[in-house]
Structure formats: structure tokens, C-alpha cells
Amino acid sequence: MATTAIPSETSPRTAAWPAALLVMGRVALGLIFLYAAYAKLHFEGEWHLRDYHFFFAMAIDSYKMLPISAVQLMARVLPWFELALGALLIAGVAVRWIGSITSGLLLVSIGAMTRAKILGLEINCGCFGNNEKLGTATLIRDSSLLVLALAVTIGAFLIRKGQNKVSS
Amino acid sequence: MKSHPVRQIGFLTLAALCAVASAAFARPQTKAPTPASAKAAAPAANPNFVKAIGNPNAPITMEVFGDFQCPACRGFFEGTVKQVIDDYVIPGKVYIIHRDFPLDMHPYARQAARLANAAAEFGQFEAIERALYDHQEEWSTKGNIDEVMASYFPPAQFKKFQAFESQHISEINASIERDRAMGMQRNVNQTPTIYITAHGKTEALPGGGVDYKLLKSYFDYLLRQ
Numbered sequence: 538m539a540t541t542a543i544p545s546e547t548s549p550r551t552a553a554w555p556a557a558l559l560v561m562g563r564v565a566l567g568l569i570f571l572y573a574a575y576a577k578l579h580f581e582g583e584w585h586l587r588d589y590h591f592f593f594a595m596a597i598d599s600y601k602m603l604p605i606s607a608v609q610l611m612a613r614v615l616p617w618f619e620l621a622l623g624a625l626l627i628a629g630v631a632v633r634w635i636g637s638i639t640s641g642l643l644l645v646s647i648g649a650m651t652r653a654k655i656l657g658l659e660i661n662c663g664c665f666g667n668n669e670k671l672g673t674a675t676l677i678r679d680s681s682l683l684v685l686a687l688a689v690t691i692g693a694f695l696i697r698k699g700q701n702k703v704s705s
Numbered sequence: 706m707k708s709h710p711v712r713q714i715g716f717l718t719l720a721a722l723c724a725v726a727s728a729a730f731a732r733p734q735t736k737a738p739t740p741a742s743a744k745a746a747a748p749a750a751n752p753n754f755v756k757a758i759g760n761p762n763a764p765i766t767m768e769v770f771g772d773f774q775c776p777a778c779r780g781f782f783e784g785t786v787k788q789v790i791d792d793y794v795i796p797g798k799v800y801i802i803h804r805d806f807p808l809d810m811h812p813y814a815r816q817a818a819r820l821a822n823a824a825a826e827f828g829q830f831e832a833i834e835r836a837l838y839d840h841q842e843e844w845s846t847k848g849n850i851d852e853v854m855a856s857y858f859p860p861a862q863f864k865k866f867q868a869f870e871s872q873h874i875s876e877i878n879a880s881i882e883r884d885r886a887m888g889m890q891r892n893v894n895q896t897p898t899i900y901i902t903a904h905g906k907t908e909a910l911p912g913g914g915v916d917y918k919l920l921k922s923y924f925d926y927l928l929r930q
Contacts, residue, residue, distance in 0.1 A: 581908060581909070588926060591919065591922065591923040591926065592908070592910065592911060594919050595910055595911045595915045595916070595919050595920075596911040598915075598919055599911060599913050599914075608919070609922075658913075659777060659895055659912075659913055660911075660912075661911045661912055661913065663911070667909075667910075667911045668892075668909060668911060670894065670895065670912070
């Protein structure tokens with residue numbers, strides 16, 4: 538008598554696809570963050586490793602949110618921080634925590650952009666390079682990135698939770 | 706325990722990136738002059754309509770695509786340009802070139818630009834620029850530019866500006882259009898848009914104006930090179 542195999546909830550096939558989606562999501566997010574860092578360091582056709590922070594500081598300052606000393610510090614650090622986040626996301630290191638930090642960073646950026654839009658500031662976004670005008674399209678794009686970052690973070694937490702259940 | 710090799714790879718990647726970044730920082734950059742920058746630093750096509758302040762041989766040239774009726778341009782002029790004039794233009798370190806970029810949303814911007822062009826012919830560009838921005842609120846609602854500006858110049862001199870403007874209106878309009886076309890060619894999409902030329906290289910600053918302290922730190926960096 539023939540028997541039909543019923544796939545169990547923990548069969549390798551069903552367990553693999555959320556993990557594969559997570560990998561795709563974090564690699565995509567990582568590449569976008571690497572590009573964001575690259576665009577701040579390389580513009581007008583050349584690398585600006587010695588003076589990138591002057592231009593980025595001007596873009597950050599246009600939001601009129603921080604004192605000049607904080608703007609200058611942020612301008613120096615943020616591109617390298619984005620580079621590190623991108624690399625860690627691609628490498629899959631501490632995805633839950635790196636995903637949380639990435640989501641937080643995007644949330645702060647979107648908050649600043651929304652504030653600038655409400656105040657009617659005609660400024661540059663400073664997201665991918667220094668001369669990208671802030672508009673509704675940039676807000677929608679960055680909000681989509683936030684959704685992706687949140688999906689990666691929540692996915693990483695859920696997968697970890699599932700692994701803990703299996704091992705216990 | 707399972708994730709250890711993955712973490713090690715991640716940390717090694719990060720360490721390698723940091724090493725590359727620090728090596729890049731340490732390496733001195735060479736800046737070759739480019740034909741584009743040389744073009745940007747050159748005087749306007751028609752030398753009779755150059756609106757500039759300072760010494761043309763200054764090591765830094767700051768080009769400002771501006772609109773006299775634009776509030777952001779006024780803010781940039783009042784908060785940054787005036788200090789740049791005192792600290793960098795007067796000592797001969799910076800040369801400022803104004804490029805007309807009147808926006809369609811400002812009905813009196815062209816009229817103001819025409820008067821500025823006429824005043825520039827008499828060596829009064831700096832004075833008219835100051836007067837137009839300082840009193841922007843007085844003329845920008847009604848467009849009574851001549852009436853407002855007349856009180857800030859000796860009557861005989863102001864009459865010369867007006868006479869020159871009416872006699873050379875087509876040339877002045879053509880000069881404004883040349884500036885606008887130059888801006889469009891360089892993807893200017895807002896005012897003020899600022900270009901800095903130094904060491905044979907031209908850089909666009911983020912549009913919308915720049916804080917004086919940040920611009921000063923950039924100028925000081927360029928002057929140290």
C-alpha cells in the first residue's frame with residue numbers, strides 16, 4: 538500500500554526559504570549602504586577622501602538641526618559608519634543588531650527629512666551624494682529602505698527564535 | 706558556537722575595509738587641472754557684464770548662481786557672503802562672481818538683475834547687491850525696485866544706472882540669459898548654487914546656501930593646500 542509523505546513544518550525546504558529571503562534582503566540593504574557611503578566619498582568623477590567631509594557637512598547643516606561642531610563630526614564619521622554597516626550586513630554578522638542600528642539610522646534620517654519638508658526647506662537630501670534635492674521621491678525611497686531594514690531585523694530575530702526553539 | 710566562522714569573516718571584512726580607508730586617507734592626492742574648471746574660472750563671455758567682487762587673481766573663485774528676489778539667496782548673502790567679503794575678498798584670497806539665475810517664480814527678479822547689471826558697469830556691483838539684498842523685503846512684494854534703490858545711491862549716479870539700463874536693455878537681457886544658460890548647462894536647479902574653483906579644480910557645493918563657519922573651514926583647507 539502506497540503512503541503519502543506529508544511534509545513536516547520543519548522540513549529543510551520550508552525552513553530554508555525564510556533564511557534565503559533574509560540573506561537576499563540583508564545583502565540588498567548592505568549594497569545600498571555601501572553605495573550611500575561610496576556616493577559621499579566619490580563624486581564629480583573622483584575620490585574625495587581628504588575633503589569629503591566639507592561637502593557632506595554643508596548638506597547635513599542645511600537641515601538646520603545640529604550645532605556646527607556636531608555637524609562636522611557627523612560628516613566625518615557617517616560615511617565610514619554606513620560603509621561598516623553595509624559590509625557587516627553583507628557578511629551576515631550580528632544581523633539582528635546591525636539591522637536594528639540600520640533601521641534606527643534610517644528612522645532618524647526620515648524624521649529629519651520629514652521635518653525639513655514640513656518646514657519647507659529647499660535643501661539637498663545628502664543621502665546618496667551631496668547634490669540630490671530633497672523631495673517626496675527621496676522620502677518614499679528612504680521609507681522603502683526602512684521597511685526593508687525592519688523586515689531584515691524582524692526576520693533575523695524570528696529565525697534566531699526558531700533556532701533557539703529547535704535546539705531546546 | 707556555530708556562527709563563529711561567519712562572525713570571523715565579517716570582522717575580517719570590516720578590518721580590511723578600515724585598513725583600505727586609512728591607507729586612502731594617508732595617501733596624498735594629486736589634483737590635476739581640468740579644462741572644465743579652467744572654463745569655470747574664466748571671466749564671462751562679455752567682459753562688459755561681469756558682476757564680480759574682489760581680485761580676479763585670488764587663489765579661490767566663488768561663483769554664486771543667484772536670484773535677487775530669492776529669500777535663500779538673501780539669507781546666504783547676509784549670513785555668509787558679507788563675512789566672506791570681509792575675511793577673504795578684501796585680503797585678496799577669494800574672488801566672488803555673481804551669475805544671474807532669476808527664477809520664474811519671482812516676478813521682479815529679472816528687473817532687479819537688470820539694475821544690478823547696469824550698476825556693475827559703473828563699478829557699483831557690490832553696492833547694488835548689498836542694497837538689493839538688504840532691502841529685499843521692501844521691493845519684493847510690489848516690484849518698486851527703482852523707488853527703493855534710489856534712496857541708497859546719490860541721485861545723479863542712480864540716474865546713470867537707469868539711463869544705461871534703458872539704453873542697453875537688450876544687451877543686459879542677453880547677458881542675463883547667458884548666465885542662466887550657463888547655469889542650466891551646469892545643472893543648477895535652485896538658488897543659491899555655489900561653485901568653488903581653486904587649484905584648477907571646480908567643485909559644486911550643496912545647493913541652498915552654506916553656513917559661514919563651514920565655508921570658512923573649506924576655504925582655509927583650500928588655502929593650506
